[in-house]
Amino acid sequence: MKLASMMSTLCLASLGLVGCSSNVTQPDEYSGFLGDYSQLKEAKSPSGVEVMRWVDPKLDLKQYRSVYIEPTQFYPKPQPTVKIPQNTLYGINRYYDEALKREIGKDLPLATAPGPGVIVVRAAITAVSSKTEGLKPYEIIPIALVAAAVSTASGIRDQETTLGTEAQFIDGGNNKVIAQVVRKGSGKPLQNDTQVMQPSDVKNVIDGWAADLHQSFQKLKKQ
Known part of the structure; x- marks a missing residue:
């Protein structure tokens, strides 16, 4: 069997998911945390990363005086x-x-x-995985916590760390959703298939998410 055919078969077979790794979270990777994904559109974050996003076209940030950040969660529970x-x-x-x-x-x-004049931020981590670089199937059912099985020969390859999130922003006065975002990112690669993932391996991903939210707030304020 030709190499290209072998890789295609591997990609399709991994957890029954169709499609290999993509920079944008695909519909079959949605966790269900947001409930409704129908309004999401592909967009670029302030840092240039491709995300799925929706913002209420009538949103006026000037009516909000503060923000309440709910404790983040894993969804589904890992x-x-x-x-x-x-x-x-x-x-x-x-x-x-x-x-x-x-x-x-x-x-x-x-x-x-929460309350009138308050934006509620409700965010969840929906995927955490460590995968052998070059294979990169995106495991997500349940939350992606299974390391790819690798042979002795491929065990020396770096393991890519991946983190996914879904977040919604809610009017604290009427509970109306005013914005949503779904995205993922890659952290520090692990040296091999036995190295244990640490929080520091994905801090750069989380820092990027949070910084983009800050920049998005700044842009929306000017509209």
């Missing part, structure tokens, strides 16, 4: 593995909280509860 243990999951979740508060807090004061 099961720890040897490569991605519970302390890693906890650390990723905690750092996402910190990054959102740090960056969005530059735009609006942080509120202690």
Whole structure:
């Protein structure tokens, strides 16, 4: 069998998903956290990363005085593995909280509860994976916590770390969704298939997400 045919077969067979790795989160990778994905459109974040996004065309940020960031969560709830243990999951979740508060807090004061004049940020981490570079199937059912099985020969290859998120922004007065975003990113590669993932391996991804939200707020304020 030719190499191209072998790679195609591998890509299609991995967890029954159609399509290999893409920079943009595909519909079959949606977790269900947002509920309705019908209005999402492909767009570029302020840093130039391709994302799926929707913003209410009638949105006026001037009517909001503060922002309430709900504790971030994993969706669906993951099961720890040897490569991605519970302390890693906890650390990723905690750092996402910190990054959102740090960056969005530059735009609006942080509120202690939802209410009129408050934007509610509801975010979830929907995929965490470590995969052998070059194969890159995107595992997501349940949350992508399974390391790819590799042979002794391929075990020396770097393992790519991937993180996915879905977030919605809600009017704290009437609970209306005013914006949504779905995106993913790659963290630091692991040296081999036995290295345990650490929160620091994906901090650059989370920092990028939070910084883009800050820049998006700035752009929307000027409209």
